[in-house]
Structures are given as C-alpha cells and as structure tokens.
Amino acid sequence: MLPFHVPDLGEEEITEVVDVLRSGWLTTGPKARDFEREFAAMVGARHAVAVNSCTAALHLSLEAAGIREGDEVLVPTMTFAATAEVVAYLKAKPVLIDCDEHTLNLNCNLIEQAITNKTKAIIPVHFAGQPCDMDPILSIANAYHLGVIEDAAHALPARYHGKMVGSIAKSSCFSFYATKNITTGEGGMITTDDPEYAARVRMMSLHGLSRDAWNRYSTEGSWYYEILSPGFKYNLTDIAAALGLAQLKKCDRFWKTRERFAALYSEGFSDIPEIRCPRAAADIQHAWHLYVIQLELDRLRITRNEFIQRLQHAGIGCSVHFIPLHLHPYYRDTFGYRPDDFPMASRVFQRVLSLPLYSRMTDEDVTRVVEIVRSLVKENRR
Numbered sequence: 417m418l419p420f421h422v423p424d425l426g427e428e429e430i431t432e433v434v435d436v437l438r439s440g441w442l443t444t445g446p447k448a449r450d451f452e453r454e455f456a457a458m459v460g461a462r463h464a465v466a467v468n469s470c471t472a473a474l475h476l477s478l479e480a481a482g483i484r485e486g487d488e489v490l491v492p493t494m495t496f497a498a499t500a501e502v503v504a505y506l507k508a509k510p511v512l513i514d515c516d517e518h519t520l521n522l523n524c525n526l527i528e529q530a531i532t533n534k535t536k537a538i539i540p541v542h543f544a545g546q547p548c549d550m551d552p553i554l555s556i557a558n559a560y561h562l563g564v565i566e567d568a569a570h571a572l573p574a575r576y577h578g579k580m581v582g583s584i585a586k587s588s589c590f591s592f593y594a595t596k597n598i599t600t601g602e603g604g605m606i607t608t609d610d611p612e613y614a615a616r617v618r619m620m621s622l623h624g625l626s627r628d629a630w631n632r633y634s635t636e637g638s639w640y641y642e643i644l645s646p647g648f649k650y651n652l653t654d655i656a657a658a659l660g661l662a663q664l665k666k667c668d669r670f671w672k673t674r675e676r677f678a679a680l681y682s683e684g685f686s687d688i689p690e691i692r693c694p695r696a697a698a699d700i701q702h703a704w705h706l707y708v709i710q711l712e713l714d715r716l717r718i719t720r721n722e723f724i725q726r727l728q729h730a731g732i733g734c735s736v737h738f739i740p741l742h743l744h745p746y747y748r749d750t751f752g753y754r755p756d757d758f759p760m761a762s763r764v765f766q767r768v769l770s771l772p773l774y775s776r777m778t779d780e781d782v783t784r785v786v787e788i789v790r791s792l793v794k795e796n797r798r
Contacts, residue, residue: 418784420733421595424670424775425659432658439654444622447654451661452605455590458573458664459582461607463614466657467621470569470591470604471498472650474539475505476617477587477606481537481563483508490530490538490562492522493740493753494761499541499567500741509751511535512742514758518695520708520768521548523760527556537563542571542581544737545597545703546696550576550584565589572597573671575701582607587617592656595774597670597705598663600656620647673775674704677782681707681771684786690715690793706737707773709789710764718796720767727769730788735770 436447448466456464467473483489485507491500493512500510511530516523520543527538538557540548548566557564566581568574569591574581582588592603606617619625624647627638663670678694685691692710696702711720718726720736727734740761742753755762771785 417731418733418772418777418781420735420770420772421774422776423594423599424666425599426662428662428665429659432662433655436654436658442655443653444651444657445654447657447661448652451652451657451664454661454664455605456607458667459580459588459607461583461588462609463607463611465606465614465618465621466652466660467604467606467617467650468652468656469498469602469650470567470589470593471502472621472648473589473591473604473606473617474498474565474567475502475648476620476650477565477589478502478506478508478537479620480613480616481565481587483536483563486534487536488532488534490522490527490535491741492539492541492543493742493758494520494522494543494738494764495541495567495741496569496738497741497744498569499539500747503539508536509534510741510747512747512751512753512758515543515740515761515764517760517764519543519546519548519697520764521546524549524552524556527553531556531560531562535560535562537565539565539567540585541567541569542574542703544694544706544708545570545574546694547571547574547576547581547700547702549697554585563587569593569596570705571703573667573701574703577699581703583609586610587613592660592663597674597703598660598667600652600660600663603652603656603660619644621650623647623649670775671703673777674773675702677773677777677779678702678704678707680779680782681773681786684783685709685789688790688793690797691789704773707771708737709769709771711767711769713767715798716793716796717798720769723792723796724769726792727788730792732785732788733772736765736768737770738765740765
C-alpha cells in the first residue's frame with residue numbers, strides 16, 4: 417500500500433527534540449521564539465506568532481481584527497471545516513462563496529455581490545498550495561474597508577507576483593499539521609507586519625495574560641502578571657517548535673521534490689482526456705501541498721467514489737479535498753445553504769480526487785500511481 421501521506425522526518429528532528437527534553441524547558445520558550453524568528457524571516461514578515469494549530473491562528477486573527485457577534489466574514493465553500501468554524505466561534509456569520517472551476521480557489525468575481533453592511537473581513541484560502549488572485553481581493557477589501565486574513569494552511573512555500581504568501585495580507589495563517597509541507601505534528605503560525613496586531617494575538621494565545629510563561633518563569637521575567645482580556649490556550653510547545661526548526665531548514669528541498677512529482681503526474685496524464693490536471697496560474701509559485709485531479713465523469717462509466725475504491729484496492733492511498741461547506745448539515749441547517757447556491761463547488765466536488773504527493777515518495781512511486789490511474793481510466797472509458 418502506498419500511503420496518501422508519510423511525514424519526512426530525519427535525525428535532525430530527533431536531535432532537536434532530544435535537546436529540548438534535556439533542557440528541562442518543554443512548553444513555550446526559546447525554541448518557539450527561534451522558530452518564530454526564522455519563519456518570519458523566511459516568508460518576509462516582520463512578526464510571527466507560533467500557536468498550536470492553524471485553526472487557532474485563524475481564530476486569533478479574526479479576534480484581533482475585531483470580528484464580533486453579528487458581523488459577516490466571507491469564506492470560500494471549498495475549504496476545510498476550520499476556515500468557517502472560527503467565524504462561528506465569535507458568533508459571526510460565515511458567508512460562503514463559490515469556487516473557480518480550474519484553481520478551486522474562491523471566485524473573485526463573486527466577492528462584491530456577497531458584501532453587505534455587516535461584512536467585516538474575507539478569508540481567502542490558497543487551495544492545494546496555489547495562491548488566490550490577491551490583487552483583486554485586496555483591492556475590493558480596501559474599497560469596502562474589509563480585513564483580509566489568509567488561510568495559508570496549504571501555502572508554504574508559495575509566492576504571488578514574487579512575494580511570499582505570509583507577507584501579502586494583514587494576517588496569514590499557516591498549518592504544521594502532520595500532513596503539511598513541513599510539520600510539527602500539530603501546530604500553526606500567524607504572520608503580520610503590524611506590531612500591535614502581533615502583540616494582540618500573542619497575548620490572546622495564552623489566556624490574555626500580560627506576560628507569557630517564558631517571561632514569568634525565566635530570569636528575564638517576573639512572577640507578576642495581569643489578565644488583560646479573556647484569552648485562549650493556543651501556545652505552541654518547545655517540543656513542537658524544535659520539530660519546526662529542523663523542518664524549516666528542509667522546506668525548500670521538500671518543495672522542489674513536490675514540484676517535480678507534480679510535473680511527473682501532469683506529464684503522465686497529459687494525453688488522458690478523462691483527467692483534468694491542476695494548473696499553476698501565471699506569475700505564482702505553487703506550494704504543491706496537494707495534487708488534485710478532476711475526473712471527466714461524462715467520459716467514464718464509474719463515479720469518483722468508485723474510482724477511489726478501485727485505487728485503494730490497487731494499493732494507492734488517496735483522498736478528497738474537500739466536501740464543500742454548504743453540503744454539511746450544520747451550514748445547511750443553520751444558514752439555509754443549498755447545493756444550487758454554489759453550482760461550481762457542488763459540481764466539482766463530485767469529480768475531485770487527491771493523489772499521493774509528499775517528499776518521501778520516489779519516482780517509482782509516482783510512476784506506479786500514474787500507471788494504475790491510466791489503467792483504471794482505460795478500463796472504464798465510455
């Protein structure tokens with residue numbers, strides 16, 4: 417069985433973690449601060465705040481942006497649960513937007529018609545690692561005085577018009593979950609150029625205390641603290657940050673491997689009309705977190721679900737990204753969303769399929785996937 421994903425960990429990660437264990441300082445401390453500095457430098461942001469998930473990063477970013485009960489936040493329907501549920505955490509309303517057929521990013525042409533006098537922010541999601549078209553998004557946001565918080569869970573290392581994702585919007589939120597391009601097991605990062613914004617998310621990431629645990633218990637700190645706001649418990653441990661430091665040094669190598677494998681996939685399927693391959697837009701760097709194909713079902717005698725079953729039976733792990741939010745019971749029952757409200761995402765969902773793509777794969781693994789997919793297509797053509 418070729419798994420859908422295997423994390424790429426080596427002796428460097430083990431050494432970093434052992435160093436933390438031997439240091440006696442396990443929670444947020446010097447390793448977390450080093451990870452923040454190196455990550456900020458890599459993406460070109462002035463500030464970075466490490467947290468325990470991208471969900472936490474999104475929640476803190478919305479809170480720092482002033483999102484409150486009754487506000488509306490624009491969110492793509494083609495995304496994972498976290499992007500919209502953090503809006504609900506603050507008792508605001510996630511207003512869903514349909515996707516572009518080719519990139520599966522939110523359709524920028526639909527943004528303005530979704531804006532009301534309650535709209536306060538927009539969360540573009542860089543689907544699969546392909547940056548959204550940020551120029552029109554930022555232009556619309558400026559015109560309507562909206563905050564822009566990037567869900568960059570898939571987007572390390574991605575570039576838009578030469579700029580790293582993480583240095584474009586007011587706030588960018590990254591994920592270091594086990595399947596991501598670099599991992600800390602669980603973890604996330606917020607980047608921003610705004611020092612006040614960074615201070616707010618840092619304070620709120622640890623109970624709203626005036627001093628974090630590192631300052632209070634180190635020789636540089638004081639036992640005294642004040643609760644400035646009812647915050648959360650979202651800090652990243654030094655154990656996780658140690659993994660991140662080692663992984664960050666390998667990020668460019670990981671990306672180059674993913675990019676090469678993505679190119680091998682595209683070449684392998686180039687003469688198969690039953691498969692639509694992902695395409696990188698002009699003047700961007702795709703992070704290639706996912707390789708998502710679309711099956712041309714009118715050319716096949718089987719459904720996407722049957723195709724997945726046969727791939728798995730042949731020993732190929734695969735997945736679907738994502739079940740659009742409007743198809744889930746919570747969004748249907750709470751906000752009244754229906755499949756016809758988002759025709760593109762509803763249609764695309766029936767045919768998307770994510771193939772294995774990770775740096776521990778080999779050329780032979782990619783070739784095997786290509787051959788099995790081609791064989792399944794050949795066997796099931798109309």
